[in-house]
Amino acid sequence: MTRHFAVVFGIFIAACVSGSAGDGSSPDAARQLAPGNHTITVRHEGMERSYRVHVPDSVLYPSPVLLAFHGGGGSAARFQRGSRFDEHSDRHGYLVVFPDGTGRGGLHTWNAGGCCGFALRAEVDDVGFARAVVADLGGRISIDRGRIYATGHSNGSMVVHRLAAEATDLLAAIAPYAGAPFFDILEFSPSRPIPVLHIHSLNDPRALYQGGLGPPFPLTRTRTRMNPVEEQLEFWIRHNGCPGEPTVGPIVQGQAGSLSEGHTATMMVWGPCEGGTEVRLLRLTGAGHGWPGRELPRRLERLLGPATAVIDIEEEIWDFVSRFSRE
Numbered sequence: 001m002t003r004h005f006a007v008v009f010g011i012f013i014a015a016c017v018s019g020s021a022g023d024g025s026s027p028d029a030a031r032q033l034a035p036g037n038h039t040i041t042v043r044h045e046g047m048e049r050s051y052r053v054h055v056p057d058s059v060l061y062p063s064p065v066l067l068a069f070h071g072g073g074g075s076a077a078r079f080q081r082g083s084r085f086d087e088h089s090d091r092h093g094y095l096v097v098f099p100d101g102t103g104r105g106g107l108h109t110w111n112a113g114g115c116c117g118f119a120l121r122a123e124v125d126d127v128g129f130a131r132a133v134v135a136d137l138g139g140r141i142s143i144d145r146g147r148i149y150a151t152g153h154s155n156g157s158m159v160v161h162r163l164a165a166e167a168t169d170l171l172a173a174i175a176p177y178a179g180a181p182f183f184d185i186l187e188f189s190p191s192r193p194i195p196v197l198h199i200h201s202l203n204d205p206r207a208l209y210q211g212g213l214g215p216p217f218p219l220t221r222t223r224t225r226m227n228p229v230e231e232q233l234e235f236w237i238r239h240n241g242c243p244g245e246p247t248v249g250p251i252v253q254g255q256a257g258s259l260s261e262g263h264t265a266t267m268m269v270w271g272p273c274e275g276g277t278e279v280r281l282l283r284l285t286g287a288g289h290g291w292p293g294r295e296l297p298r299r300l301e302r303l304l305g306p307a308t309a310v311i312d313i314e315e316e317i318w319d320f321v322s323r324f325s326r327e
Contacts, residue, residue, distance in 0.1 A: 033141045035059065037086075040140070044132045045125055051133045052076045052098040055141065056090040064094040064147035064322065065137065067130065071179075072116040072155030073107040073218065076100040079153065083291055088314040092322075095143065099133050101126070101155075112158030114182030115224045117217070126159055127166045134170060147172055149321035153291055154179045154207055157198075161232075165190045173321040175199070177313065178207045178289055180227045183235040193240040193277040197320040199313065200229050201284040205305045218303065233281060241274035246281070252310065254286065259295060260310040262286050280320065284310060 035057045041050045066089070070079035076098035080086065085096040101108030102119050109117035111124045119126060130150075137143060148171055152160040157179030164174045165181075165188050173195040180200070202209045211228035237244075249267040254260025263286030271278035288305020290296050293314075296307040 037080075040136065042132050042136045044129045047102065049102070049129060050076070050100045051137075052080055052100070053137065053141075054080070054086045054089055054096045054098075056086075056093055056095075058090065058093045059095065059141075060093040062142040062144040064144050065134070065149065066094055066096045066318070066321070067133070067148070067150040067160075068096055068098050069110060069150070069152030069156030069159055069176075070098065070101065070108070071153040072101075072109045073103075074101075074153075074156075075106055075108050079156075082294065083153075084293060084314050088318060092318060094318075094322075095137070095141065097133065097137060099130065110152075110155050110159035112155060112162050112179075112182060113186040114227075115158055116155045117222070127163055130163050131167060131170060144325075146325045146327065147322075148326075149324075150174045150176070151317050151321075152176045152179070154289065157207075158182065162186060164194050164196070168192055168194055169326075172326040173197075173324040175317040175320050177291070177317075178204055180207065180211070180229045180232045181235075182227060183232055184227060188235050188239070190239055193273060193275040194236075195277045195279075195321070195324045196233070196236045196240075197278075197280040197282065197317070198229065198233060199282040199284070199311070199316065201287040201289070201305075201308075203284075203286055203305060204289045206289040206303075230281070233279060236279045237270050237273075240270075240277045240279055242270035242277075242279050243273075244270075246270045254308070254310045258309065260286070260308050263306075263308050263310040265310045277324075282311065282316060284308065286310070 033055050035055045038053050080098045089096045101110045102124050103109050109119040111119040111126045150160045157176030158181055160174050160176040161181030168190040175197040177199040208226040209229050211226045214224050214226050216223050246268040252265045254263035266283050268281040287308035290304045290307050292308050
């Protein structure tokens with residue numbers, strides 16, 4: 001059981017440098033990126049794409065890496081501002097990387113197989129892009145290739161699940177939030193067991209926990225069929241060779257008089273599984289779709305549902321993934 005229970009939806013959710021990929025093993029590479037924020041461009045599939053990386057003052061070498069994928073209609077910059085990963089990585093000494101999706105007008109999406117927007121329509125290879133980001137980063141700073149992790153919000157969560165299934169060799173563990181995958185239509189053939197923590201609210205009004213046709217994407221008439229969260233997690237539970245029934249932790253209650261009053265968080269654990277892996281579901285109630293930890297303007301709460309701080313999501317994510325490494 002994780003030790004910690006304690007922004008925004010993607011569309012509301014440095015200098016540009018270029019270089020070639022490398023293995024990130026030399027001491028000189030570790031000095032190329034100074035502490036702070038960097039925006040880096042790479043070419044993939046004939047497109048110029050970018051990612052942002054936060055290098056903490058206390059960075060460890062070779063450094064663990066957390067890939068953080070923004071929500072649909074968002075951007076790397078907005079997810080970096082809306083989450084607290086920068087300050088969290090400063091405390092724990094890992095690199096946090098915010099890849100940028102594709103789209104027009106700054107409204108970027110990811111091709112998760114069943115969603116979303118431009119990336120889906122154009123059949124963008126976002127799994128390949130994630131590989132390119134890691135390869136490029138490894139040419140600029142010393143990274144621990146056995147400790148590369150991924151998280152994401154909404155459409156970013158969906159693509160993280162796809163990435164774990166199709167590029168299992170790249171990742172040591174994943175912990176996405178508020179977006180179930182599309183393993184019912186994708187080819188699900190991970191090369192090995194992989195630890196998974198999925199975080200989702202039963203009351204999410206946009207990424208529907210029980211599945212079904214979601215509401216129109218803001219400013220459009222586009223609607224997406226959502227998959228039931230627990231049904232999709234069964235793919236990981238079976239693949240990882242986990243027990244059929246979970247161990248259910250205590251219900252954590254939101255503090256009275258706080259942003260999270262009436263909200264709950266419950267951890268469900270399927271494990272131990274093959275290779276020392278686990279599948280976990282951190283199930284919230286009362287919370288909406290927004291990234292936990294920040295208050296939302298009333299107009300956004302009407303769209304996304306209630307804000308919450310019932311969990312410290314950055315701590316939950318890192319506490320889970322950092323326990324695992326890939327041999």
